[in-house]
Each structure stands twice: as structure tokens, then as C-alpha cells.
Amino acid sequence: MLDDIDPGWLWMIGGVLLLIAEVLAPGVFLVFLGIAAIAAGLFTILFDLGLPAQLALFALYAVVAVTVGRRVYAHRNVDSSDPLLNDRVARLLGKVVIVVEAVDDRGGRVRVGDSEWSARGGPAAPGDQVRIIGIDGNCLKVEADRTLPPPA
Incomplete structure (x- = not known):
């Protein structure tokens, strides 16, 4: 057949x-x-x-x-109303968070939502507000909120 x-x-x-x-x-x-x-x-x-x-x-x-x-x-580009939807760390850039453990160039901890993250930068004491300005692996780079212009 x-x-x-x-x-x-x-x-x-x-x-x-x-x-x-x-x-x-x-x-x-x-x-x-x-x-x-x-x-x-x-x-x-x-x-x-x-x-x-x-x-x-x-x-x-x-x-x-x-x-x-x-x-x-x-190489296809996917247009989205929320391009950082699946990039949680990148979504943190610019957010103001609270210091839990004193932050300096060697380390510290900040509270992001209901969790704590390692952080470097500052300097900032516990209870201070800091703004996330970068990310290095799983460590957030922060700067005291008073030194930065208000978020856009």
C-alpha cells in the first residue's frame, strides 16, 4: 500500500x-x-x-x-506592562526599607516586606530608613534615605 x-x-x-x-x-x-x-x-x-x-x-x-x-x-522581545514581573530582586531597586541590623560597608540586615535581606552600604543604624540602590548577588546595596532625592 x-x-x-x-x-x-x-x-x-x-x-x-x-x-x-x-x-x-x-x-x-x-x-x-x-x-x-x-x-x-x-x-x-x-x-x-x-x-x-x-x-x-x-x-x-x-x-x-x-x-x-x-x-x-x-531575540524576540516580549512587551509587557510589568517587565520586572519575574525578577523580584530588580523590583526592589528604589524601595525604601528599614534597617534591622546596623548596615555599613561590611554588611548588615534590612527588612524587606516580611523578610530580612543582607545589605551593605549605609551607614545606618537599626530603625533607620535606607533606599535600595543596587544588588550584588543576594546582598542589597543601600544608602541612607536622607542622602537621596525622593523616589520618583
Whole structure:
């Protein structure tokens, strides 16, 4: 039965099945293989290629499709009304917090919401307000609030 079907159409059907599989189980990878299979099928139909040429063409198209796809997806910008939504630390910049343990250039602790964070900068005594001006790993860089202009 499969002997009666043009191999180009088999490539096309396989490509469409890969595209459907991508919709059912998204991972942004099968779509590129599906596109490569459809392209190989089109060239097989147009130029009546043998199996080794079909496989080589599919491999070439797969490499090209994955390479182009990775570049497109790697550089896509996602516009958001809250670009720092998943970056909790970056959201802290500019916030005014309360010193829990005296802060100086060697260290200290500040209260951020319901948790305490390591901090450097200041100098500030317990109970003082400081503004977060930077982040170094998991340590907040702070400066006494009285030395900074009011937050915008």
C-alpha cells in the first residue's frame, strides 16, 4: 500500500503530523522538524529524488530550520506592562526599607516586606530608613534615605 504513495507525500504527511504534535505538546522544537519534512516533501515531489537525497535534504532543512528558529526565538522581545514581573530582586531597586541590623560597608540586615535581606552600604543604624540602590548577588546595596532625592 505504501509503495503506491509518492514519497514526497509521505514527507508532507509526516511534516503535518509533527506540526500537530507540536500543538498537542508544545516545546517549540517539533515545528522546525515539521517544516523541514514539508520542505523535503515538496522537493521530492518536484524533483523525484531518491531516498538518500531525501534524507540528506531533510537533514539539511532540519539544521537550517532549527538554527533560524533558535535565532528568532532567542531575540524576540516580549512587551509587557510589568517587565520586572519575574525578577523580584530588580523590583526592589528604589524601595525604601528599614534597617534591622546596623548596615555599613561590611554588611548588615534590612527588612524587606516580611523578610530580612543582607545589605551593605549605609551607614545606618537599626530603625533607620535606607533606599535600595543596587544588588550584588543576594546582598542589597543601600544608602541612607536622607542622602537621596525622593523616589520618583
